[in-house]
Amino acid sequence: MDENILLFLILSFSWIEYLWELYLSLRQRKIYKTNKNIPEDLKTMLNEEQFEKARIYGIDKTNLKIAKEFYSMTITSIILYKRWISVAWHKSEGIAEIFNVSPKQEILISCTFMTFVTLFNFVTNMPFSIYGTFVLEQKHGFNKQTVGFFIKDQLKSLVLSLVITLPVVSMAIYIIMLGGKMFVVWLWLFTTVTTLLLLMLYPSVIAPLFDKFVPLSDGSLRTAIENLASKLKFPLTQIYIVEGSKRSAHSNAYFSGLFGAKRIVLFDTLLEKVDEDTKVTTGCTESEILGVLAHELGHWSCSHIYKSIALTEVNLLLLFTAFGALFRYSMLYMALGFPQGQEPIIIGLIVVLQLILAPYNSLLSFFATALSRKFEFEADNFAVSLNYSKELRSALIKLGKDNLDFPIYDKLYSAWYHSHPTLLHRIENIQNLIKEQKKEL
Secondary structure (H helix, E strand, O other): OOOOHHHHHHHHHHHHHHHHEEEEHHHHHHHHHHOOOOOHHHHOOOHHHHHHHHHHHHHHHHHHHHHHHHHHHHHHHHHOOHHHHHHHHHHHHHHHHHOOOOOOHHHHHHHHHHHHHHHHHHHHHHHHHHHHOOOOOOOOOOOOOOHHHHHHHHHHHHHHHHHHHHHHHHHHHHHHHOOOOHHHHHHHHHHHHHHHHHHHHHHHHHHHOOOOOEEEOOOHHHHHHHHHHHHOOOOOOEEEOOOOOOOOOOOOOEEEOOOOOOEEEEHHHHEEEOOOOOEEEEEEEEHHHHHHHHHHHHHOOOOOOHHHHHHHHHHHHHHHHHOOOOOOOHHHHHHHHOOOOOHHHHHHHHHHHHHHHHHHHHHHHHHHHHHHHHHHHHHHHHHHHOOOOOHHHHHHHHHHHHHHOOEEEEEOHHHHHHOOOOOHHHHHHHHHHHHHHHHHH
C-alpha cells in the first residue's frame, strides 16, 4: 500500500467519525431549539424559568462543542497532511544535539518530543478553555474562578501532565526495546501497575494539589453518613468537604480509595444553602445527600470500579497486542514523513493506538458508555433497596436544576455520549422500583 493511500484512509476515518458526531450534535441542538415548553410529566419538577435557562445553556454548550470539534479536526488534518509529526521529531533531535545527546538515545529524544506535543496541545486548546470558563460558564452563573486561579490551575495541570507522562513514556519505550517477543506482556504489566498506583495516589496526593479538602465537621450529617457506612460495612476512614465552589457552582459527590480504607468526598456546592443576593436555595438537604451517597455506595457494593478496571486491563492487553503486530510496519512511519528505516517507538505508539485503531476505540467507547449507564441504574437500584428512593429522586431533580441539566435528549445522541442515564430515565426507573416494592408488600 502506498503511504499516501494509508494517510488518506486515516484521515478519511477521522472525518467520518467527526461528521457522525457533528450529526449527533445537530440532532441534540434541534431538541434544545424546538422544545420550548415543559412537557406535562416534568411540570412538577421544573418551572418555566429553570427550563428556559437549561435550554439556553444546552444550546450554548452544543455550539461550543461543535466549534471545538471542528477546530480540533482541522488541526489534526493539517498536522497529518503537512507531516508535522516527523518535523517535530526532527526538531527534537536538533534540540537533543545541542545538549550532546546522540540521535540513538531514543528515550531522551522521545521525552523532548512528548514535551513538544504536550505544550502544543496546551496552547492550541487554551482559547477554548478560556472561552468555556470565562464566557460560557460565566454567562450561566457557574464559573467561580478568578483569572489568577485559572492560570495557576492550568499551569499545575501542565506540569503534572509532564511529570507523569515523561517517566511513563520512558519506561514504556525501554520495555519495548528490551522486552523481546514478550514485550507486550511486560508493557501491559507495567501499565497495569502504573494505573493502579496513580489511582491510589490520586485522592491523597494529586487531588489536593488543585482543591482544598477539609474534614466534615461533627454533626448530624457526619453521624448519618458514618451510620450508613457502618450499616453497609463500608471501610470509611474520613469524610471530606472539597471547596469546589472556588472553581464552579456544579455539584458532585464521590468516594475514593482503591483497596482497603476509603474516603467520601462531598463538594461544598452539594450542601444546601441560600444565596444571600438572590435568596435562591441550592444544594441538597441532609437526607437527600444520604440518598446520593447511597447511590455512590451502590457502585462500591456492586464492585463497579473493579469491573471497570478489569475491562480496562483486558482492553489494554488487546491494544498492546495489536501494537506489537503493527508497529514495525514501515509504511506507518513513511506516511507521516519519516524516511525509510526511521521508526521511533513513541511515534508507533501514537499512530497505532490513536490513529490505526481509531475505529476500534470508537466502538469500544460506545459499549463502555452503555455499560456505564447500566452501572448507574444498578447503583440507583441499590439506593432504592436501602429505602432512599424518595431522597434520591428529590436529589436528582435538585441537582438537575442546579446544574441546568436539560431533561430532554435525542436518543441517538444520548446513546453515544451519555455515561449516565438521563434524569427522566432515572426517575422512571426509581418509580418502577417503588411500584414493585409495593406489590411485594
